[in-house]
Amino acid sequence: MAKTKKPRSSAPDPPAHLPWHHPPAPPVSTALLISLAALLLRVLVSVGPYSGQGVAPKFGDYEAQRHWMELTLHLPSSDWYRNTSANDLAYWGLDYPPLSAYQSRLHGLLLNASLPDAVALRSSRGFESPESKLLMRWTVLSSDLMVFFPAALWFVWVYFKCGVGGTGEERMAGWTWLLASCLINPCLVLIDHGHFQYNCISLGLTLGAIAGVLSGNELVAAALFSLSINHKQMSLYFAPAFFGHLLGKCIKRKYPIVEVMKLGFVVLGTFAFVWWPFLHSYEAAMQVISRLAPFERGIYEDYVANFWCSTSVLIKWKRLFAIKPLKLMSLFATILAFLPSLVQQIRSPSNLGFLYSLLNSSISFYLFSYQVHEKSILLPLLPASLLALQEPHLYGWLMYFGLFSMYPLICRDHLLLQYIAVLGLFVLIYYSPGGSSKKGMSIPSGAKAVLSLALLCSLLLQVLYLQIEPPKRYPFLFDALMMFICFSQFVILTLYTNYKQWMLNSHSRSVGRKKDL
Numbered sequence: 289m290a291k292t293k294k295p296r297s298s299a300p301d302p303p304a305h306l307p308w309h310h311p312p313a314p315p316v317s318t319a320l321l322i323s324l325a326a327l328l329l330r331v332l333v334s335v336g337p338y339s340g341q342g343v344a345p346k347f348g349d350y351e352a353q354r355h356w357m358e359l360t361l362h363l364p365s366s367d368w369y370r371n372t373s374a375n376d377l378a379y380w381g382l383d384y385p386p387l388s389a390y391q392s393r394l395h396g397l398l399l400n401a402s403l404p405d406a407v408a409l410r411s412s413r414g415f416e417s418p419e420s421k422l423l424m425r426w427t428v429l430s431s432d433l434m435v436f437f438p439a440a441l442w443f444v445w446v447y448f449k450c451g452v453g454g455t456g457e458e459r460m461a462g463w464t465w466l467l468a469s470c471l472i473n474p475c476l477v478l479i480d481h482g483h484f485q486y487n488c489i490s491l492g493l494t495l496g497a498i499a500g501v502l503s504g505n506e507l508v509a510a511a512l513f514s515l516s517i518n519h520k521q522m523s524l525y526f527a528p529a530f531f532g533h534l535l536g537k538c539i540k541r542k543y544p545i546v547e548v549m550k551l552g553f554v555v556l557g558t559f560a561f562v563w564w565p566f567l568h569s570y571e572a573a574m575q576v577i578s579r580l581a582p583f584e585r586g587i588y589e590d591y592v593a594n595f596w597c598s599t600s601v602l603i604k605w606k607r608l609f610a611i612k613p614l615k616l617m618s619l620f621a622t623i624l625a626f627l628p629s630l631v632q633q634i635r636s637p638s639n640l641g642f643l644y645s646l647l648n649s650s651i652s653f654y655l656f657s658y659q660v661h662e663k664s665i666l667l668p669l670l671p672a673s674l675l676a677l678q679e680p681h682l683y684g685w686l687m688y689f690g691l692f693s694m695y696p697l698i699c700r701d702h703l704l705l706q707y708i709a710v711l712g713l714f715v716l717i718y719y720s721p722g723g724s725s726k727k728g729m730s731i732p733s734g735a736k737a738v739l740s741l742a743l744l745c746s747l748l749l750q751v752l753y754l755q756i757e758p759p760k761r762y763p764f765l766f767d768a769l770m771m772f773i774c775f776s777q778f779v780i781l782t783l784y785t786n787y788k789q790w791m792l793n794s795h796s797r798s799v800g801r802k803k804d805l
Contacts, residue, residue: 318464319444323437326471330432330481333710334425337702338484347414348701350484352380354406354415354424357396360389362409365565369576374409383579386562387518391489395427428480428488435492440470443499443674450502452639452678462677468717469676469683470495474710475691479663482703487663490520491670497530498646498674502639506534510551514558521580525653525667529645532630536637585659587614591767592662593693593774594655595621601768618658625652625782632789640678644789646671651782655775662697665690668778679788684718685739686781692746693774696767699753742773749773 340348359375359382360368368389371377382389399407399420406412406420444467480488493516500509513530516523538547566572586606588597596605596618605614629648633641651668654660669690676683691711698707749770758765 319441319467322464322467322471323441326437326468327429327433329472329710329713330429330477333477333703333706334429334481336482336706338421338482339701341702342416344414346379347416348484350424351414353392353484353486354420355380355413356382356389356392357399358407358409358412360393361396361400361407365389366572369566369579377579379413381579383582384520385518385580386566386576387515388486388489388520390562391431391486391519398427399423424484425481428484428486431486432480432488432492436488436495437471437492439492439495439499440467443470443495443502446499446503447674450639452502452643465717465720466674466677469673472713472717473669473673474687474714475669475694476666477710478691478694478698478703478706479666482706483663483697483701485663487520487666490516490523491666493519494523494526495670495674498643498671501530501533501642506537507550507554510534510554511558514555515562518559518562522653522664522667525650525657525664526646526671527649528626528630528652529633529642529649532633532645533637533642536634539634540637582659583611583615586611587618587658588660590662591696591764591771592660593665593689593771593778594660595775596656596660598772598775601772615658618656621656622652625656628786629789632792636792638792641789641792643671643675643678644785644792647675647785648782648789651778651785655778655782662694665693679785680718682781682785685777687714688743689746689774689777692750692770695750695753695770704754739777742777745773746770 338348338350340346340351363372363374367375368382371381375381382392396407402423403417403419406415406417406423408415444463447466448463476487476491479485493512497509497513497516500506500512509530513523513526517527534551535548538544538551541547560567563573563576566576588594588600591597600606609617626649629645629652633645647668650671654664654668669687672679672683672686688711691707691714695707698704749766753766753770762768
């Protein structure tokens with residue numbers, strides 16, 4: 289009797305009866321050691337400076353987060369998003385959804401119990417002290433430990449349990465590398481624990497939602513992803529992937545309308561629960577919504593490696609077009625970019641296809657949507673980390689250029705030492721035995737030459753940025769060159785991942801024909 293070949297790792301979700309559907313559980317001690325190493329890295333980075341340290345009058349993101357704690361602690365929720373004598377929206381007005389405001393209030397209560405001067409109404413603007421820095425850093429570390437770390441551990445366990453990683457014996461050796469790739473994300477560590485933000489909460493909720501989808505807990509996933517959107521609106525970058533995958537699954541079930549309605553009730557219920565204090569009037573709800581879409585800031589800020597900023601050297605978008613046409617242009621461009629990935633998941637939903645779709649959807653928003661920040665690259669980097677075993681070259685390349693795209697920001701924050709350290713650690717992890725870079729896509733020699741040139745230029749620019757003053761006529765010359773190089777790499781990787789996602793359909797059909805034979 290002829291032996292039946294096992295499906296390749298790129299095949300869609302394997303059936304539950306296959307022998308690798310329940311691989312052995314990863315050793316708890318090893319997972320604990322990796323988690324402790326990831327925590328230590330965060331602690332060491334947090335010792336350094338933060339955004340806006342000592343830079344009056346508005347300081348930086350550190351002051352923004354502290355100020356939101358101050359506002360939510362002392363003012364009623366009706367005044368959190370409204371311009372009042374006690375809440376000057378021109379000074380770091382709250383511009384994230386209500387769940388982020390609740391998080392600020394919780395952390396404000398903790399700071400107020402230990403150091404009330406740090407969150408005193410009005411008098412605490414620009415408050416900086418060693419004690420306040422320690423407490424503020426602790427709020428980020430604790431958020432990371434309570435949200436992102438458990439989500440990463442759940443995802444890695446589910447990844448192998450549902451067979452996304454391929455055969456158990458063949459792929460289980462790489463689970464430590466996958467866990468390290470999720471937890472030791474150099475960009476996330478630098479932004480949250482260096483620059484100072486709480487992306488670990490929204491990304492952790494999204495990661496939990498992804499694990500929920502892969503494990504079949506779709507109602508839990510819907511609730512977690514809704515919470516993620518309500519913490520940071522940028523989580524909508526992932527919405528087409530979740531929508532397409534879950535809709536595709538519902539359509540293939542016995543009662544598709546019932547399945548869609550269940551998901552809809554969970555989403556609406558979660559939103560209603562979070563927004564309840566602002567639903568007493570139309571005006572109150574619109575006040576919050578207006579703060580979440582700051583169109584007046586322009587189509588991009590600073591130098592971000594997306595289409596609008598990279599092409600602005602030739603086309604002065606902000607001068608040629610008003611805000612309204614730019615909004616429509618960015619909307620259509622974004623939809624066109626993520627549409628192929630969305631359609632593929634509606635037609636043929638699969639766990640592996642879902643991970644590709646998350647990357648394709650989020651990078652589409654990063655490249656073409658309105659008002660993108662350089663820190664928004666954190667969103668595509670999340671699914672890239674989840675695909676690290678499947679696509680190690682893609683993961684390494686995107687992570688490096690994502691980090692490089694934030695280089696000017698890191699330099700402004702005086703985090704260069706931390707940048708070099710986490711980049712070095714990333715390289716060590718990437719080339720470790722568990723993450724053998726020989727796996728994944730094969731790169732033609734011509735493509736290797738082009739990619740090597742981009743890598744060489746990026747290394748050269750990082751040195752020039754520190755050593756040479758740009759021409760007075762072009763003060764942001766090096767920033768623009770960095771962004772253009774990163775943009776070119778992001779476009780190449782986006783085309784590749786869309787191709788790989790659609791190839792899953794072809795492979796699935798070929799496997800099906802072989803089974804029929």
